[in-house]
Amino acid sequence: MNPNQALWEKGDFTRIAASMRQSGEEFANSLHVTPGMKVLDLGCGDGTTALPLAQLGADVTGIDIARNLVEAGNRRAGEAGLINLHFEEGDACELLGVADASFDLTLSVFGAMFAPQPFDVAREMVRITRPGGRIVMGNWIPGDPTFVAQVLKISSAFTPPPPDGFVSPMTWGVRSHVVERFGQAGVPEDRIATVEDTFVFRAPKHSPAEVIALFRQFYGPSMIAFEAAEASGRADELHGQLIELAEAQNTSRNGGTTLPATFLRATVSL
Numbered sequence: 001m002n003p004n005q006a007l008w009e010k011g012d013f014t015r016i017a018a019s020m021r022q023s024g025e026e027f028a029n030s031l032h033v034t035p036g037m038k039v040l041d042l043g044c045g046d047g048t049t050a051l052p053l054a055q056l057g058a059d060v061t062g063i064d065i066a067r068n069l070v071e072a073g074n075r076r077a078g079e080a081g082l083i084n085l086h087f088e089e090g091d092a093c094e095l096l097g098v099a100d101a102s103f104d105l106t107l108s109v110f111g112a113m114f115a116p117q118p119f120d121v122a123r124e125m126v127r128i129t130r131p132g133g134r135i136v137m138g139n140w141i142p143g144d145p146t147f148v149a150q151v152l153k154i155s156s157a158f159t160p161p162p163p164d165g166f167v168s169p170m171t172w173g174v175r176s177h178v179v180e181r182f183g184q185a186g187v188p189e190d191r192i193a194t195v196e197d198t199f200v201f202r203a204p205k206h207s208p209a210e211v212i213a214l215f216r217q218f219y220g221p222s223m224i225a226f227e228a229a230e231a232s233g234r235a236d237e238l239h240g241q242l243i244e245l246a247e248a249q250n251t252s253r254n255g256g257t258t259l260p261a262t263f264l265r266a267t268v269s270l
Protein backbone atom coordinates (compact mmCIF):
# COMPACT_ATOMS: atom_id res chain seq x y z
CA MET A 1 0.00 0.00 0.00
CA ASN A 2 1.10 3.60 -0.65
CA PRO A 3 2.83 4.59 2.65
CA ASN A 4 1.37 8.09 2.45
CA GLN A 5 -2.13 6.61 2.27
CA ALA A 6 -1.33 4.18 5.09
CA LEU A 7 -0.12 7.05 7.30
CA TRP A 8 -3.32 9.07 6.98
CA GLU A 9 -5.69 6.09 7.09
CA LYS A 10 -3.95 4.87 10.24
CA GLY A 11 -5.41 7.66 12.29
CA ASP A 12 -8.79 9.31 12.29
CA PHE A 13 -8.20 12.90 11.31
CA THR A 14 -11.90 13.71 11.88
CA ARG A 15 -11.08 13.74 15.62
CA ILE A 16 -8.49 16.48 15.13
CA ALA A 17 -10.55 18.31 12.50
CA ALA A 18 -13.30 18.86 15.09
CA SER A 19 -11.04 21.56 16.58
CA MET A 20 -10.47 23.19 13.17
CA ARG A 21 -14.03 24.04 12.09
CA GLN A 22 -14.14 27.74 12.98
CA SER A 23 -10.79 28.54 11.36
CA GLY A 24 -11.82 26.38 8.38
CA GLU A 25 -14.88 28.59 7.92
CA GLU A 26 -12.80 31.73 8.25
CA PHE A 27 -10.35 30.40 5.67
CA ALA A 28 -13.23 29.59 3.30
CA ASN A 29 -14.69 33.10 3.76
CA SER A 30 -11.33 34.68 2.96
CA LEU A 31 -11.31 33.09 -0.50
CA HIS A 32 -14.25 35.17 -1.83
CA VAL A 33 -15.81 32.39 -3.85
CA THR A 34 -18.91 33.10 -5.90
CA PRO A 35 -21.90 30.82 -6.49
CA GLY A 36 -21.19 28.17 -9.10
CA MET A 37 -17.42 28.62 -8.94
CA LYS A 38 -15.67 25.28 -9.47
CA VAL A 39 -13.42 24.57 -6.49
CA LEU A 40 -11.13 21.64 -5.74
CA ASP A 41 -10.04 21.08 -2.14
CA LEU A 42 -7.00 18.80 -2.34
CA GLY A 43 -6.04 16.82 0.78
CA CYS A 44 -9.41 17.96 2.07
CA GLY A 45 -9.74 15.60 5.03
CA ASP A 46 -13.41 15.39 6.03
CA GLY A 47 -14.20 18.84 4.61
CA THR A 48 -13.07 21.46 7.11
CA THR A 49 -12.78 24.00 4.26
CA ALA A 50 -14.67 22.12 1.52
CA LEU A 51 -17.97 22.13 3.42
CA PRO A 52 -18.11 25.88 4.19
CA LEU A 53 -17.03 26.61 0.59
CA ALA A 54 -20.02 24.61 -0.64
CA GLN A 55 -22.26 26.46 1.83
CA LEU A 56 -21.03 29.68 0.18
CA GLY A 57 -22.41 28.34 -3.12
CA ALA A 58 -19.28 27.00 -4.82
CA ASP A 59 -19.40 23.70 -6.67
CA VAL A 60 -16.85 21.79 -4.59
CA THR A 61 -14.91 18.57 -5.11
CA GLY A 62 -12.82 17.28 -2.24
CA ILE A 63 -10.00 14.88 -3.08
CA ASP A 64 -8.08 13.02 -0.39
CA ILE A 65 -5.82 9.98 -0.29
CA ALA A 66 -7.42 8.59 2.90
CA ARG A 67 -10.55 6.58 2.11
CA ASN A 68 -11.92 6.88 5.65
CA LEU A 69 -11.84 10.68 5.31
CA VAL A 70 -13.48 10.61 1.87
CA GLU A 71 -16.28 8.56 3.43
CA ALA A 72 -16.55 10.93 6.41
CA GLY A 73 -16.66 13.93 4.05
CA ASN A 74 -19.43 12.47 1.93
CA ARG A 75 -21.36 11.67 5.11
CA ARG A 76 -21.00 15.29 6.31
CA ALA A 77 -22.08 16.62 2.89
CA GLY A 78 -25.19 14.40 3.03
CA GLU A 79 -26.02 15.44 6.59
CA ALA A 80 -25.69 19.10 5.59
CA GLY A 81 -27.95 18.52 2.55
CA LEU A 82 -25.27 19.82 0.16
CA ILE A 83 -25.62 18.49 -3.39
CA ASN A 84 -22.83 20.81 -4.63
CA LEU A 85 -20.17 18.98 -2.57
CA HIS A 86 -18.66 15.57 -3.12
CA PHE A 87 -15.52 13.79 -2.03
CA GLU A 88 -13.40 11.25 -3.85
CA GLU A 89 -10.18 9.34 -3.35
CA GLY A 90 -7.10 10.62 -5.16
CA ASP A 91 -3.40 11.31 -4.86
CA ALA A 92 -2.15 14.90 -5.16
CA CYS A 93 0.98 13.59 -6.93
CA GLU A 94 -1.10 12.24 -9.81
CA LEU A 95 -4.70 13.32 -10.13
CA LEU A 96 -5.93 10.49 -12.31
CA GLY A 97 -9.17 11.22 -14.11
CA VAL A 98 -9.12 14.96 -13.32
CA ALA A 99 -9.25 16.90 -16.61
CA ASP A 100 -6.93 19.79 -17.44
CA ALA A 101 -8.18 23.28 -16.53
CA SER A 102 -11.27 21.97 -14.73
CA PHE A 103 -11.25 24.25 -11.64
CA ASP A 104 -11.44 28.01 -11.05
CA LEU A 105 -9.81 27.59 -7.65
CA THR A 106 -7.62 24.79 -6.36
CA LEU A 107 -7.15 24.88 -2.62
CA SER A 108 -5.04 22.80 -0.30
CA VAL A 109 -4.99 23.51 3.43
CA PHE A 110 -2.24 21.51 5.15
CA GLY A 111 -3.08 18.71 2.68
CA ALA A 112 -1.01 18.47 -0.54
CA MET A 113 2.05 19.54 1.46
CA PHE A 114 2.12 15.97 2.85
CA ALA A 115 2.30 14.30 -0.59
CA PRO A 116 5.77 12.83 -1.20
CA GLN A 117 6.57 14.36 -4.62
CA PRO A 118 6.24 18.13 -4.32
CA PHE A 119 7.20 18.96 -7.92
CA ASP A 120 4.53 16.56 -9.20
CA VAL A 121 2.01 18.17 -6.83
CA ALA A 122 2.75 21.67 -8.16
CA ARG A 123 2.53 20.44 -11.76
CA GLU A 124 -0.79 18.70 -11.12
CA MET A 125 -2.30 21.72 -9.34
CA VAL A 126 -1.34 23.95 -12.26
CA ARG A 127 -2.62 21.45 -14.83
CA ILE A 128 -6.09 21.10 -13.36
CA THR A 129 -6.63 24.83 -12.64
CA ARG A 130 -7.89 26.94 -15.55
CA PRO A 131 -5.82 29.83 -16.95
CA GLY A 132 -6.97 32.92 -15.04
CA GLY A 133 -7.78 30.77 -12.02
CA ARG A 134 -6.11 30.57 -8.60
CA ILE A 135 -4.26 28.06 -6.48
CA VAL A 136 -4.18 28.65 -2.71
CA MET A 137 -2.09 26.54 -0.35
CA GLY A 138 -1.80 26.64 3.43
CA ASN A 139 1.50 25.12 4.56
CA TRP A 140 3.10 24.71 7.98
CA ILE A 141 6.44 26.49 8.35
CA PRO A 142 9.60 24.61 9.37
CA GLY A 143 11.10 25.81 12.65
CA ASP A 144 8.13 28.07 13.39
CA PRO A 145 7.65 28.30 17.17
CA THR A 146 3.86 27.82 17.13
CA PHE A 147 1.85 24.66 17.81
CA VAL A 148 1.66 22.44 14.73
CA ALA A 149 5.17 23.12 13.43
CA GLN A 150 6.46 22.22 16.89
CA VAL A 151 4.29 19.07 17.18
CA LEU A 152 5.75 17.89 13.87
CA LYS A 153 9.28 18.85 14.89
CA ILE A 154 9.06 17.10 18.27
CA SER A 155 7.37 14.05 16.69
CA SER A 156 10.03 13.73 13.99
CA ALA A 157 12.78 13.69 16.63
CA PHE A 158 11.25 10.43 17.95
CA THR A 159 10.54 8.87 14.53
CA PRO A 160 13.04 6.67 12.65
CA PRO A 161 15.00 8.57 9.97
CA PRO A 162 13.09 8.81 6.69
CA PRO A 163 14.20 6.86 3.60
CA ASP A 164 16.80 8.35 1.22
CA GLY A 165 15.29 10.92 -1.09
CA PHE A 166 12.54 11.88 1.33
CA VAL A 167 11.58 15.54 1.01
CA SER A 168 10.19 17.02 4.21
CA PRO A 169 6.58 18.26 3.81
CA MET A 170 7.64 21.30 5.84
CA THR A 171 9.69 22.60 2.88
CA TRP A 172 6.34 23.75 1.43
CA GLY A 173 6.35 26.38 4.18
CA VAL A 174 9.37 28.15 2.67
CA ARG A 175 8.71 30.67 -0.10
CA SER A 176 11.79 29.75 -2.16
CA HIS A 177 10.59 26.13 -2.41
CA VAL A 178 7.07 27.21 -3.36
CA VAL A 179 8.52 29.46 -6.08
CA GLU A 180 10.86 26.74 -7.36
CA ARG A 181 8.11 24.10 -7.51
CA PHE A 182 5.51 26.27 -9.24
CA GLY A 183 8.31 27.74 -11.38
CA GLN A 184 9.08 24.28 -12.71
CA ALA A 185 5.37 23.96 -13.48
CA GLY A 186 5.62 27.09 -15.63
CA VAL A 187 4.46 29.81 -13.22
CA PRO A 188 6.62 32.97 -13.02
CA GLU A 189 7.60 34.18 -9.56
CA ASP A 190 5.61 37.41 -9.83
CA ARG A 191 2.40 35.33 -9.97
CA ILE A 192 3.09 33.83 -6.54
CA ALA A 193 2.19 35.73 -3.36
CA THR A 194 3.09 34.39 0.08
CA VAL A 195 2.09 35.70 3.46
CA GLU A 196 2.12 34.36 7.04
CA ASP A 197 -1.30 33.73 8.50
CA THR A 198 -2.75 32.09 11.63
CA PHE A 199 -4.99 29.04 11.97
CA VAL A 200 -6.52 28.46 15.41
CA PHE A 201 -7.30 25.03 16.88
CA ARG A 202 -10.15 25.31 19.37
CA ALA A 203 -11.12 22.57 21.82
CA PRO A 204 -13.24 24.36 24.45
CA LYS A 205 -14.09 21.13 26.29
CA HIS A 206 -10.59 19.66 26.37
CA SER A 207 -7.54 20.49 28.47
CA PRO A 208 -4.16 20.72 26.69
CA ALA A 209 -3.33 17.21 27.97
CA GLU A 210 -6.57 15.88 26.47
CA VAL A 211 -5.75 17.52 23.13
CA ILE A 212 -2.36 15.80 23.12
CA ALA A 213 -4.12 12.52 23.92
CA LEU A 214 -6.23 13.06 20.78
CA PHE A 215 -3.10 13.69 18.69
CA ARG A 216 -1.51 10.55 20.18
CA GLN A 217 -4.53 8.44 19.34
CA PHE A 218 -5.70 9.89 16.02
CA TYR A 219 -3.09 12.08 14.23
CA GLY A 220 -1.02 9.86 11.87
CA PRO A 221 2.37 11.61 12.28
CA SER A 222 2.05 11.64 16.10
CA MET A 223 0.86 8.02 16.17
CA ILE A 224 3.97 6.93 14.27
CA ALA A 225 6.19 8.93 16.62
CA PHE A 226 4.55 7.38 19.70
CA GLU A 227 4.94 3.86 18.28
CA ALA A 228 8.66 4.46 17.74
CA ALA A 229 9.02 6.14 21.14
CA GLU A 230 7.25 3.22 22.86
CA ALA A 231 9.63 0.79 21.15
CA SER A 232 12.64 2.72 22.45
CA GLY A 233 11.15 3.32 25.92
CA ARG A 234 10.82 7.10 25.32
CA ALA A 235 7.05 7.49 25.06
CA ASP A 236 6.81 9.36 28.38
CA GLU A 237 9.46 11.81 27.19
CA LEU A 238 7.56 12.48 23.95
CA HIS A 239 4.28 12.79 25.82
CA GLY A 240 5.82 15.22 28.33
CA GLN A 241 7.32 17.43 25.60
CA LEU A 242 4.01 17.64 23.72
CA ILE A 243 2.01 18.47 26.85
CA GLU A 244 4.54 21.13 27.85
CA LEU A 245 4.20 22.62 24.34
CA ALA A 246 0.38 22.62 24.37
CA GLU A 247 0.22 24.13 27.87
CA ALA A 248 2.73 26.86 26.97
CA GLN A 249 0.86 27.79 23.78
CA ASN A 250 -2.70 27.58 25.12
CA THR A 251 -4.40 30.98 25.00
CA SER A 252 -7.75 29.82 26.45
CA ARG A 253 -8.69 31.29 29.82
CA ASN A 254 -11.77 29.08 30.34
CA GLY A 255 -10.26 25.68 31.05
CA GLY A 256 -10.39 24.66 27.38
CA THR A 257 -7.66 24.74 24.78
CA THR A 258 -7.04 27.34 22.09
CA LEU A 259 -3.89 26.91 20.05
CA PRO A 260 -2.94 29.46 17.38
CA ALA A 261 -0.63 28.12 14.68
CA THR A 262 1.23 30.16 12.09
CA PHE A 263 1.31 28.98 8.47
CA LEU A 264 2.42 30.19 5.06
CA ARG A 265 -0.44 31.05 2.73
CA ALA A 266 0.65 30.85 -0.91
CA THR A 267 -1.60 32.26 -3.63
CA VAL A 268 -0.72 31.44 -7.22
CA SER A 269 -2.50 33.42 -9.93
CA LEU A 270 -2.56 31.59 -13.25
Ligand SMILES: C[S@@+](CC[C@H](N)C(=O)[O-])C[C@H]1O[C@@H](n2cnc3c(N)ncnc32)[C@H](O)[C@@H]1O
Nearest residue numbers: 008043044045048064065066091092111114115
Ligand atom coordinates in the same frame (compact mmCIF):
# COMPACT_ATOMS: atom_id res chain seq x y z
C1 LIG B 1 -3.47 17.62 8.21
S1 LIG B 1 -4.72 16.86 7.27
C2 LIG B 1 -5.64 18.29 6.68
C3 LIG B 1 -7.03 17.97 6.21
C4 LIG B 1 -7.89 19.16 5.79
N1 LIG B 1 -7.32 19.91 4.69
C5 LIG B 1 -8.19 20.07 6.94
O1 LIG B 1 -7.69 21.21 6.94
O2 LIG B 1 -8.91 19.65 7.86
C6 LIG B 1 -3.81 16.31 5.86
C7 LIG B 1 -4.68 15.67 4.81
O3 LIG B 1 -3.92 15.48 3.60
C8 LIG B 1 -4.27 14.22 3.07
N2 LIG B 1 -3.19 13.78 2.18
C9 LIG B 1 -1.93 13.45 2.55
N3 LIG B 1 -1.23 13.09 1.45
C10 LIG B 1 -2.06 13.20 0.38
C11 LIG B 1 -1.92 12.96 -1.02
N4 LIG B 1 -0.78 12.50 -1.54
N5 LIG B 1 -2.97 13.19 -1.83
C12 LIG B 1 -4.16 13.62 -1.31
N6 LIG B 1 -4.36 13.84 0.01
C13 LIG B 1 -3.32 13.65 0.84
C14 LIG B 1 -4.47 13.36 4.29
O4 LIG B 1 -5.17 12.19 4.03
C15 LIG B 1 -5.20 14.32 5.23
O5 LIG B 1 -6.59 14.28 5.05
